[in-house]
Amino acid sequence: MLRRTIRPEFLNRIDETILAGTVNRDHPIRVDAAADHLTFS
Secondary structure (H helix, E strand, O other): OHHHHHHHHHHHHHHHHHHHOOOOOOOOOOEEEOOOOEEEO
16 A cells, blocks of 8 residues: 555656756666655765
8 A cells, every 4th residue: 555655656756857857867766765755866
């Protein structure tokens, strides 16, 4: 159940990050989880 809750949020955020050019999609993307948000680098 938790996976179904997190997955759409994760996919939306990663799409936004790639489209904004914040990360290079040709390299591995690191995901960090904080208490209330995800960060990508």
